[in-house]
Amino acid sequence: MYSLTKVRRLALGVAAAGFAGTLGLLALTAPAASAQTTSSVGWVRLAHLSPNTPAVDVYLYSFGDAKAQLVLDHVTYGTVSPYEQLAAGNYTVAMRLAGAAAGTKPVLSTTVDVAAGDAYTVAGMGPASGLRLTVFDDPLTTPSGKALVQVIQASLLQGSVSVRAGGHSLASGLKFGKATGFVAVPAGTWTVRAAGSSQAASEQISLAAGTVHTLVVLDDPGKLGIDDLLDAAGSIVAPSSGVNTGLGGTAARPGAPMLPWAAAGLVGLLAAAGGVIMVSRRRRPALHAR
């Protein structure tokens, strides 16, 4: 029965090849996944919010790099830089008196751990005698239809201030050198009023939905001032779901399915092989009979 075994093996081989081919066809038609890379940048901005501290040079170093990545020259009180896009990682922020050599020991320094997709404000805060660098983690998400607002009290002349936006209280008895943290405020244009013990300031400030603001209460020479910083902005309303921007005129169009044909071919092969086996088997016993 060797020959019969051969025939069977042949039939099994044909069947296996058929199945393998079918699997191969299926694998070819499966859609390829698109490769994605991850974004790895964060943002940092630098601010001088210490009223009686003279102008400074602010240096930003990537951790372990002696060469400054960014230098802001002659930064005076009330100055806030734009956000700088940085690769995620550790950074050192150092302040030197304006004009001091880059190699001299800084007056102040602090480290910032920049996470991808996050924004930070590094601000010199407090009086000159107690100057410190504070790192704020600035939010980049807002509740639907609202703005996020925080108040930084940087007025030395008014020891504490209270701030309202229309009927909404943003800060109450906020001490010099402190910040409130971010609170949600309904979108709209508000009369923002900051009041200290002896002075007050008022500004019309538009707080759009999807925006993040920092309101800095400052000593404007001789009077109180409010500086409205737009920390971040997004769409007023985020549209739902994806965007249907294609009608298919250039799309790959799938052909007629191949699987039924492959299956039919396989059945045909099996039938043919079976028939051949039946016919050939007829004569084999005679060989052994001899």
Next chain:
Amino acid sequence: MRGSRTESEAPRLAGGEFLTAGQPALPGMSDSGLASCQDPGRPPARRRPGSHVAASSLGFPRNVRGARHASPVRVVRRPGAVVASLAGLVVVCGAVGGLAWASQTGRPAAAPGRTPFVAVPHGQWAAVPPAVAAPVARPVSLQIPAVGVRTRLIRLGLTAAGELQVPQSTTVAGWYTGSPRPGQTGAAVIAGHVDSQAGPAVFFRLRLLRPGDRIYVRRADGSLAVFGVSTVRMYRKTRFPTAAVYGPVPDAQLRLITCGGTFDPATGHYLSNVIVSATLISARSAKPAQQQAAEPG
């Protein structure tokens, strides 16, 4: 007995001691496996001690009654098996033809082809992005020389269902009026079609953009905002990155949106979106380069 057989023996043979009915037609295969290949009118898989090899050399078993090894009368003993073989071959040929036909019915995705020439715009350029949002004129046109895009920008709002409107025309792109203006703090959103029903549309080559490619947005006051591509990605619409596209960002960015991936003929829509992110390129308020270079390193 061996080597010859008489007619008188036939009934005994037929009676069954040499019959193998009930045995598997093939070792390891059940009866049902090839049962249909056998002629029901004849005993299957008979063992006949006297048969010659030559008698069935063509695969046609001999008639029992006429079985003499000297003068075999060839009669098709198992037409079923032969028919099955032939039918199987016919089916295989048909299937091969079918596969060949099916493989020709598809259509590959249109190739991007050659990028049309679009000159780099010139004119008044965008200023340094301010820390406080300053008024910026609305965008009126878009140019991306790297992929041959030059289009005016229409305004897009929201549909009644709260989805982003798309341009009626497939040849223009649109700026979503609910997003920041290009060059303002925040991510300005511009959408355009990848194709029409007939062929390529305004953003057909968008997915070919690479990091660093320049995008120019002309604004109503004639100023020009210049962006550099940071990422080009594709997302399933069911997993659209809403926060990353429409959420707040601290600098001036751009999001270009079109379709990509697999087209679903049932819905008439693509299953994915291609999203290009770009950042405003501008002079920064940092020290000029030569001063940084002068630092002790």
